[in-house]
Amino acid sequence: MRVAISRCLLGQPVRYDGGSKPVPEVMSLAGKVDVCPVCPEGAAGLPVPRPPAEQREGRVFLSDGRDVTAEFAHGSDACRDLALRSRVSLAVLKAKSPSCGVNLIYDGTYSGTLTAGDGTLAARLKKEGICVVTEDVVKACKPSVENPVAIVLGTGLGHLGSLVKPVRRIDYHDIEGFPAAANPVSGHVFEATVGTIDDVPVVVYPGRIHLYQGFSAAEVTALVRHAHRLGCRDIIFACATGAVPGCAHTGLGILTDQINLTGRNPLAEWEELRDVETPFVDMNDAYSPYLRTVARGVADDLGIAVEEGVYAGVLGPCFETPAEVAALRTLGVSYVGMSTVCEVIMAKALDMNVLGLTLAANESGAADVTHESVRAAAEAHSEDFERLVRGVLRML
Numbered sequence: 001m002r003v004a005i006s007r008c009l010l011g012q013p014v015r016y017d018g019g020s021k022p023v024p025e026v027m028s029l030a031g032k033v034d035v036c037p038v039c040p041e042g043a044a045g046l047p048v049p050r051p052p053a054e055q056r057e058g059r060v061f062l063s064d065g066r067d068v069t070a071e072f073a074h075g076s077d078a079c080r081d082l083a084l085r086s087r088v089s090l091a092v093l094k095a096k097s098p099s100c101g102v103n104l105i106y107d108g109t110y111s112g113t114l115t116a117g118d119g120t121l122a123a124r125l126k127k128e129g130i131c132v133v134t135e136d137v138v139k140a141c142k143p144s145v146e147n148p149v150a151i152v153l154g155t156g157l158g159h160l161g162s163l164v165k166p167v168r169r170i171d172y173h174d175i176e177g178f179p180a181a182a183n184p185v186s187g188h189v190f191e192a193t194v195g196t197i198d199d200v201p202v203v204v205y206p207g208r209i210h211l212y213q214g215f216s217a218a219e220v221t222a223l224v225r226h227a228h229r230l231g232c233r234d235i236i237f238a239c240a241t242g243a244v245p246g247c248a249h250t251g252l253g254i255l256t257d258q259i260n261l262t263g264r265n266p267l268a269e270w271e272e273l274r275d276v277e278t279p280f281v282d283m284n285d286a287y288s289p290y291l292r293t294v295a296r297g298v299a300d301d302l303g304i305a306v307e308e309g310v311y312a313g314v315l316g317p318c319f320e321t322p323a324e325v326a327a328l329r330t331l332g333v334s335y336v337g338m339s340t341v342c343e344v345i346m347a348k349a350l351d352m353n354v355l356g357l358t359l360a361a362n363e364s365g366a367a368d369v370t371h372e373s374v375r376a377a378a379e380a381h382s383e384d385f386e387r388l389v390r391g392v393l394r395m396l
């Protein structure tokens with residue numbers, strides 16, 4: 001996996017003040033990937049040290065008033081071309097900078113005030129379809145004992161839990177909000193394990209309950225709230241789905257977005273939102289672009305075949321009719337299943353970083369799908385699924 005990283009984040013003394021801004025989490029990532037170091041201001045030939053620069057009304061000025069718009073464009077073009085030649089899929093750039101900043105940059109008053117916008121390099125890389133994040137995203141996704149990675153496993157995928165070096169186990173029935181009457185369906189186990197996988201702190205939930213079993217959206221998302229209370233910031237949802245013919249094939253997939261067709265929403269049942277003035281939750285980038293890109297990079301590095309696509313969550317428990325399959329295809333849906341959407345909504349409301357992985361066990365609408373056939377297909381891909389999850393954990 002090739003990643004463009006701002007030189008100053010790697011500890012190189014290229015900043016306007018002659019210093020650097022090394023970030024341990026970024027340095028750690030740099031040690032696991034092929035790094036393409038970039039510094040658009042350096043590539044522009046600007047000296048070190050130099051007066052600080054900021055963007056104002058689409059142009060770039062040094063604090064001494066000099067217009068360096070052309071220099072920034074030249075340096076950013078050079079770094080973009082380098083990134084494209086190097087085939088980077090991810091860029092980790094210094095936050096707030098007029099060249100490297102992502103979504104938020106200094107506003108041109110040299111007062112430390114921020115405004116919405118991208119640095120000149122960040123804007124160019126985004127235009128090329130490269131995932132661009134700041135060091136803050138890498139830091140926020142870094143697991144630790146205090147912030148383990150939560151992994152919620154679906155039908156046939158629960159054996160990943162056996163990889164955990166356990167520290168303690170938690171019966172689901174001891175989890176607040178989890179229904180006492182719930183019993184595992186075939187292929188699920190109702191005991192979470194706190195521990196490590198390859199030395200990465202994790203909490204693995206090797207089974208879930210579903211809306212189609214008659215449980216409420218609040219109940220099916222109890223595990224997500226539990227993971228959040230345990231300190232988890234990253235949460236990986238794995239689910240079995242049907243691949244919508246014409247949009248996806250059977251096999252492993254990375255979820256890019258979702259459509260909630262269940263008719264339920266856990267936030268409407270969540271007491272904590274009842275008295276809140278603005279209970280509205282932004283669902284843009286519900287599936288973390290950073291985690292998705294890392295997962296894709298890991299899969300490519302390991303030679304694991306994965307596709308990417310939108311997930312539609314339906315209530316179930318019946319499978320889709322031919323008309324429904326046609327409708328899903330028209331909606332641009334690649335994967336359809338009976339879980340995950342409510343959990344992702346809850347995770348997003350709790351500001352967690354979500355990675356959605358699926359095993360498309362069959363074609364949506366196929367006539368001979370049974371719980372057993374889904375489990376058998378999951379088993380057939382279990383090794384690749386396990387390698388993918390372990391690869392992602394190692395990369396964080």
Ligand code: SF4
Pocket residue numbers: 006007008009014015016038039040041042094097099100
């Ligand atoms: S241009 Fe980017 S890499 Fe270079 S010093 Fe500025 S923020 Fe760092």
